[in-house]
Amino acid sequence: MHERCLFCRIVAGEIPADIIHEDDLVLAFRDINPQAPTHVLVIPKHHIDSAADIGPTDGDLLARLWATIADVADREGLSRGWRVVTNVGRDAGQSVEHLHLHLLGGRPMAWPPG
Ligand code: DGP
Numbered sequence: 001m002h003e004r005c006l007f008c009r010i011v012a013g014e015i016p017a018d019i020i021h022e023d024d025l026v027l028a029f030r031d032i033n034p035q036a037p038t039h040v041l042v043i044p045k046h047h048i049d050s051a052a053d054i055g056p057t058d059g060d061l062l063a064r065l066w067a068t069i070a071d072v073a074d075r076e077g078l079s080r081g082w083r084v085v086t087n088v089g090r091d092a093g094q095s096v097e098h099l100h101l102h103l104l105g106g107r108p109m110a111w112p113p114g
Contacts, residue, residue, distance in 0.1 A: 002047045007098035011045045021072060025064045028072055028103075037106025038076045042068050048099040050088045069103050078105035085113070 001008045009015045011027055020040060021028035031039040044061050048054065054062065073082045082105035087094040 002098075005047055005098050006096055007041075007043050007100065008047055011043070020075075021068055023064070023068075025061055026068050028068055031102065035102075036104040036109075038073075038078060038082070038104065040072055040076070040103040041100045042072070042103060043098060043100045049097050050094060050099055051086045052088050053099070065101060069101060072103060073105060076105060081105065081109075083109055 001012055003009075006015065010017045010029065017029040017032075019027060019029045021042075025045060026042060027045055028040050028042045031041050042065055044065065048058075069084060082103060085102040085104065086100065087102075
């Protein structure tokens, strides 16, 4: 755990969140500032700064992250489609330096994203 990391503190239960899935590897909770009717953040429980820091030993974690996303999308009823975004670094608008996948759905989405 990184003591000053917001998402590590959510994992530790120090900051409340609307948690919709938790297992040994990942946590999923609703974004505090939703950009779509469904906006869920899916994160690894252990600290990784961003997708740029995923390594060759993270295969099980990646599988779990994506399986969780598909399960949450199903539970949220996103049968018309959904989008996953992960921001890396300043230009992409990453504001929390703990890897998180945004699951967005429940409305039509434009492409390219802004
Ligand atoms: P990004 O900009 O890609 O780093 O996304 C960070 C997201 O985290 C942003 O959509 C808002 C969300 N967020 C920030 N602080 C909190 C919080 O305390 N609780 C929850 N649930 N979400 C948060």
